[in-house]
Amino acid sequence: MSGGRHYLPLTDAERQEMLAAIGADSVEQLYDELPPAIRLKDGLKLPPPLSEMEALAHLSELAVKNRHLREYPCYLGAGVYDHFIPSVVQYLTGRSEFSTAYTPYQAEISQGLLQSIFEYQTLICRLTGMEAANASLYDGATSLAEAAVASCGATRRRKVLVSRAVNPYYRQVLQSYLQAREFQLEELPLLKGETDYARLEMMLDDETAALLLQQPNFFGLLEEMEGVAEVAHRHGALLVLSVDPISLALCRTPAEYDADIVTGEGQALGNPPSFGGPLLGFFAARQKLLRRIPGRIVGETRDNQGRRGFVLTLQTREQHIRRERATSNICSNQALNALAAAVYLAALGPAGLREVAGLCLQKAAYAREKITALDGFEQAFPGVHFKEFAVRLPGTGERLNRHLLEHKIIGGLDLQPYYPELGPAMLFCVTETKSRAQIDALVRALEGWS
Amino acid sequence: MRKEQALLFELGAPGRRGCSLPQPDLPVKPLDELLPPERQRKSALKLPEVSEGELVRHYTALSTRNYGVDSGFYPLGSCTMKYNPKVNEEAARQPGFAFLHPCQPAESVQGALELFYRTESYLKEITGMDRVTFQPAAGAHGELTGMMLIRAYHSSRNDQRKIVLAPDSSHGTNPASAAMTGYKIKELPSDERGLVDLKALRELLNEEVAALMLTNPNTLGLFEEDILEIAALVHDVGGLLYYDGANLNAIMGHARPGDMGFDVVHLNLHKTFATPHGGGGPGSGPVGVKEHLAPFLPVPLVEKGESGYYWKDDLPLSIGKIHGFYGNFGVVVKAYIYLVMMGAAGLRQAAADAVLNANYLMERLKRSYTLPYDRRCKHEFVLSAREQKKKGVSAGDIAKALLDYGFHPPTVYFPLIVEEALMVEPTETESKKTLDRFAEALEEIARLVEEDPEHVTTAPHTTPVGRLDEVRAARKPRVCWEGDEKSD
Numbered sequence: 001m002s003g004g005r006h007y008l009p010l011t012d013a014e015r016q017e018m019l020a021a022i023g024a025d026s027v028e029q030l031y032d033e034l035p036p037a038i039r040l041k042d043g044l045k046l047p048p049p050l051s052e053m054e055a056l057a058h059l060s061e062l063a064v065k066n067r068h069l070r071e072y073p074c075y076l077g078a079g080v081y082d083h084f085i086p087s088v089v090q091y092l093t094g095r096s097e098f099s100t101a102y103t104p105y106q107a108e109i110s111q112g113l114l115q116s117i118f119e120y121q122t123l124i125c126r127l128t129g130m131e132a133a134n135a136s137l138y139d140g141a142t143s144l145a146e147a148a149v150a151s152c153g154a155t156r157r158r159k160v161l162v163s164r165a166v167n168p169y170y171r172q173v174l175q176s177y178l179q180a181r182e183f184q185l186e187e188l189p190l191l192k193g194e195t196d197y198a199r200l201e202m203m204l205d206d207e208t209a210a211l212l213l214q215q216p217n218f219f220g221l222l223e224e225m226e227g228v229a230e231v232a233h234r235h236g237a238l239l240v241l242s243v244d245p246i247s248l249a250l251c252r253t254p255a256e257y258d259a260d261i262v263t264g265e266g267q268a269l270g271n272p273p274s275f276g277g278p279l280l281g282f283f284a285a286r287q288k289l290l291r292r293i294p295g296r297i298v299g300e301t302r303d304n305q306g307r308r309g310f311v312l313t314l315q316t317r318e319q320h321i322r323r324e325r326a327t328s329n330i331c332s333n334q335a336l337n338a339l340a341a342a343v344y345l346a347a348l349g350p351a352g353l354r355e356v357a358g359l360c361l362q363k364a365a366y367a368r369e370k371i372t373a374l375d376g377f378e379q380a381f382p383g384v385h386f387k388e389f390a391v392r393l394p395g396t397g398e399r400l401n402r403h404l405l406e407h408k409i410i411g412g413l414d415l416q417p418y419y420p421e422l423g424p425a426m427l428f429c430v431t432e433t434k435s436r437a438q439i440d441a442l443v444r445a446l447e448g449w450s
Numbered sequence: 451m452r453k454e455q456a457l458l459f460e461l462g463a464p465g466r467r468g469c470s471l472p473q474p475d476l477p478v479k480p481l482d483e484l485l486p487p488e489r490q491r492k493s494a495l496k497l498p499e500v501s502e503g504e505l506v507r508h509y510t511a512l513s514t515r516n517y518g519v520d521s522g523f524y525p526l527g528s529c530t531m532k533y534n535p536k537v538n539e540e541a542a543r544q545p546g547f548a549f550l551h552p553c554q555p556a557e558s559v560q561g562a563l564e565l566f567y568r569t570e571s572y573l574k575e576i577t578g579m580d581r582v583t584f585q586p587a588a589g590a591h592g593e594l595t596g597m598m599l600i601r602a603y604h605s606s607r608n609d610q611r612k613i614v615l616a617p618d619s620s621h622g623t624n625p626a627s628a629a630m631t632g633y634k635i636k637e638l639p640s641d642e643r644g645l646v647d648l649k650a651l652r653e654l655l656n657e658e659v660a661a662l663m664l665t666n667p668n669t670l671g672l673f674e675e676d677i678l679e680i681a682a683l684v685h686d687v688g689g690l691l692y693y694d695g696a697n698l699n700a701i702m703g704h705a706r707p708g709d710m711g712f713d714v715v716h717l718n719l720h721k722t723f724a725t726p727h728g729g730g731g732p733g734s735g736p737v738g739v740k741e742h743l744a745p746f747l748p749v750p751l752v753e754k755g756e757s758g759y760y761w762k763d764d765l766p767l768s769i770g771k772i773h774g775f776y777g778n779f780g781v782v783v784k785a786y787i788y789l790v791m792m793g794a795a796g797l798r799q800a801a802a803d804a805v806l807n808a809n810y811l812m813e814r815l816k817r818s819y820t821l822p823y824d825r826r827c828k829h830e831f832v833l834s835a836r837e838q839k840k841k842g843v844s845a846g847d848i849a850k851a852l853l854d855y856g857f858h859p860p861t862v863y864f865p866l867i868v869e870e871a872l873m874v875e876p877t878e879t880e881s882k883k884t885l886d887r888f889a890e891a892l893e894e895i896a897r898l899v900e901e902d903p904e905h906v907t908t909a910p911h912t913t914p915v916g917r918l919d920e921v922r923a924a925r926k927p928r929v930c931w932e933g934d935e936k937s938d
C-alpha cells in the first residue's frame with residue numbers, strides 16, 4: 001500500500017475492535033451522513049505512492065535541477081539575504097520539543113518556547129530601540145502592511161503615505177492589504193534613489209495615518225531622515241520604518257530617528273533564503289502602541305509559588321477573543337524562524353553582529369567600486385550605501401543575468417520591471433559570504449559585456 | 451524544588467562570544483568613511499555575550515521545558531497535531547531547496563517551480579478545485595486571500611456586497627479575516643444538531659451577502675450534511691461559498707470541497723499534510739479556487755510551458771501580492787514529500803483512522819463528560835465540562851490536570867457555542883493504547899472532581915512551573931526584559 005503506512009499505527013485487528021466498540025461495521029459507515037452525491041467512489045487520482053527511499057530520491061532529483069547559493073555565488077538581495085548561519089542555529093531549532101509544538105497555549109508545558117519568544121522580543125527591542133515587539137508575523141512585507149493597518153486604527157485615519165524607495169514587493173502587498181479595507185495609499189516620489197523629502201510637507205495632510213519608509217532603502221541607501229519624524233508627527237501621522245536588522249549593528253536605530261513602529265524582514269538572522277519562505281516578519285513599537293500590535297505577544301508573569309514564568313498575553317487584541325474586532329487575523333506565525341533569529345543573535349553577540357555588518361559594508365563598497373569602474377557600468381545613485389547598490393547597465397538586466405549564469409554566477413536583481421524610469425539597471429547585494437576572489441570573478445564576468 | 455531558567459541576558463560575560471567570523475580579505479576602509487558618524491548607531495548594542503556551549507545548554511534546558519508532538523499525545527482540537535515525518539525535514543534541508551533565492555531567474559530554479567506545480571496538481575485533485583496559490587503563509591492568511599478574491603470577483607461584476615456570514619461555531623480567524631477585507635460579519639446560528647441552521651440561513655441570505663465561510667466538518671467535528679442545499683441557497687442569491695480547510699483531515703480521499711459546491715478553499719499544510727507547527731509557525735495556507743475565481747489569484751502563478759516551468763505575472767484582474775515572495779516554500783516541500791509517500795490510498799486511510807480514533811474516544815469519554823451533540827463525529831469531537839463546573843472545576847482546570855499525566859490537553863473554550871468546551875482531536879497517528887491511556891486519565895480526573903476537586907483546581911503539580919498568573923501578565927505587561935544584566 002502506501003509509502004506512508006508507517007505513520008499509521010492502527011492494525012486491522014485494532015480497527016475491528018474499535019469499530020465494534022463504537023457499534024459500526026465498517027469504516028465506510030463512519031461516513032454515512034455524507035450525501036451520496038459527494039462521496040468519492042473511485043478514490044483520488046494521484047500518482048502511485050513512493051517508499052521513503054524512493055520519495056527522497058525523487059525530491060533530490062528535483063533539488064538538483066536548481067542552482068543553489070552554495071554552488072553559485074549569488075548577488076541578489078531585495079529583502080532576502082545570504083548571510084552565514086552558524087551550525088548551532090539549525091541544531092537548536094531542530095530540537096523537536098520546539099519544532100513539533102503548537103502555539104504555546106498551555107503555558108506550564110511551554111515555558112521553553114514562551115521564554116525563548118520573550119527573549120526574542122527583547123532582542124528585537126534592543127536592536128531597534130523600541131519598547132515592545134510581537135512574537136513574529138509572516139514576513140517583512142506583511143509586517144509593513146500590518147503596521148499600516150495598525151496606524152490607521154491608532155489614528156482613526158484612512159490614508160497612508162509610502163516612499164517609492166520602499167521594496168516594490170512590499171508595496172504590492174501593502175496595496176492589496178489597504179485596498180481591501182478601502183484605505184488610501186499614496187506614493188512619495190524618488191529623488192536620486194532616495195525619498196524626495198521636499199515633497200513631504202505637501203503630501204502629508206490631516207488624513208494621513210502613517211508615513212512608511214525603508215532604511216536602508218530598496219537601493220541600499222541610508223537615507224538622511226533627520227527631522228522626518230518631526231514633520232510626520234506635526235501632522236498627526238506615525239512614522240513606520242522597515243529596516244534591515246543586520247544594519248542596526250552599525251546604523252542609527254529607528255528609535256534614534258524617532259520612529260513609532262518598526263517592521264522588517266528577519267530572515268537574515270539565521271534563516272536560509274528558502275526560495276523566499278519561510279521568512280520572518282518582525283514588528284516592534286513604542287509602548288503607547290502596545291495594544292495596537294498585531295499577533296502573539298509573550299509577557300512575563302509569576303506562577304502560584306512566585307516563580308518567574310511566561311504566558312501569551314494581551315490576548316484581548318486577538319481573533320480568538322475579539323473575532324471581527326481583533327487588531328489582526330493572525331493566528332499561526334513564524335515562531336520557529338523567530339527562534340532561529342534569537343539563537344543567531346545570541347551566537348553572534350554584539351561583536352559578531354558588528355563584524356557581519358562591517359564585512360557587508362566593506363565588501364559591498366569594494367564590489368561597488370570595482371563594478372562601477374568598468375566601462376558602461378555606472379553607479380546609479382550617490383549616497384551612503386550599506387550592503388546593496390544599484391548600477392546602470394550597458395544592456396538589459398535580464399540578458400546580463402543569463403550571461404552571468406553561464407559563468408556560474410547568480411547576478412543581481414533586474415530593476416527594470418520595478419523602476420522602468422531608471423532604464424537598464426541592476427541591484428547588487430554583497431554580504432560577508434562573498435570572498436574577494438568571488439567578487440573579482442564577478443567583476444571579470446562583467447568586464448566587456450554589453 | 452523546581453527552578454527558574456535564567457534568561458539569555460542573565461548569562462555570559464563581557465567579551466565572550468558564540469561564533470567566529472572571517473577577517474576581511476580585502477582592503478578595509480575606515481568606518482567613518484563608509485558610514486558618516488551621524489548615520490551610526492548611538493545607543494549601545496546590548497546583545498548577549500555567551501560561548502557556544504553556554505548557548506547550547508541554555509536552549510537545551512529550555513527545550514526540556516517544552517512539549518511537542520514528539521514528546522507525547524497532543525489532541526489539541528482543530529490543530530491536527532499528527533506526527534511529523536522526519537524525512538520531510540531532510541528533504542527540505544537540502545541546499546537545492548533551502549539555499550535558493552526567490553529572485554533567481556526561472557531557468558535556475560526549475561526544480562522548485564516543478565515542485566510547486568506538482569504540489570498544486572495534488573491539491574487540486576484532493577480538493578476538487580481548479581487552481582491553487584501558495585502565497586498565504588498560514589490558514590488565516592489563506593482566509594484573508596480568499597476574502598480578497600471574493601471581493602475582487604464581486605467587484606468585477608459591479609456588485610458591491612457588504613456582508614459575510616460565518617457560523618457561531620466558526621474559528622475567530624474567519625470573522626477577523628472577513629473584517630480585514632472590509633466586510634460586515636453576520637453570525638449564523640447553529641441548530642440543535644450542531645449544524646448550520648437552515649432556517650436561519652434562509653433568513654440571513656440576500657443579495658448583500660458576498661459569502662458564507664464554512665468549515666466542514668465543522669468545529670464541533672460534525673459533517674454539515676446539508677452542504678448541497680447550503681451551497682445552492684448561497685449560490686442562488688449570488689453569494690460564494692468559502693471552505694476553511696482546517697478540518698480537511700477528516701475527509702481526504704472520501705469527499706472533496708469542490709464537489710460540495712465550495713468556490714474557494716484554504717488548506718493548512720501544517721495540519722492536514724503533516725508539516726510541523728514550529729511552536730506556532732511557520733505554516734502554509736494555500737488557497738484553491740474554481741475557474742471563475744482564478745483570474746483574481748495573487749501573482750505570480752507557476753505555469754508549465756514548452757521549455758520548462760515559468761512564473762506567470764500578467765493577470766490583469768489579480769488581487770496583487772499578499773506575501774513578499776511565493777509563500778512558505780520550505781513548508782510546501784515537506785507537504786509534498788508527505789503527499790508523494792501517502793498517495794491516494796494512504797490519505798484515505800489516514801482520514802478514516804483519524805475519524806475512527808475520534809469516535810472511539812468519544813464513545814468512551816461521553817460516559818464521564820457531557821457530550822452536547824451526540825452524533826457520529828468526524829476527526830474531532832467537543833465535550834463539555836458543565837457538570838464538573840457545578841463542582842467548581844472548569845474545562846481549563848481539567849486541561850491543567852491533564853498536564854500531570856504527561857498529555858497535552860485538548861483545545862479549551864472553543865468553539866464558543868459549547869459551555870466549558872474540551873475539543874479533542876486525536877489524529878490518525880495515535881495508537882489505540884495511547885487513546886486508552888488518555889481516556890483513563892480523563893476518567894480519573896472526572897473522579898477527582900468528585901472526590902478532591904481542589905487537587906484539580908490547583909493543577910498542574912509536576913510541571914516545571916506551577917499555574918501561571920495570566921491576569922497579572924496582562925495587567926502590567928512586561929513584554930521586553932529590562933532588568934540589569936548579571937554576569938555569572
Ligand SMILES: Cc1ncc(COP(=O)(O)O)c(C=O)c1O
Nearest residue numbers: 331332528588589590621623696
Ligand atoms: C478552524 C480553523 N480555522 C482557521 C485557523 C487558522 O489557521 P492558522 O493558524 O494556520 O492561521 C485555525 C487554526 O487554529 C482553525 O482551527
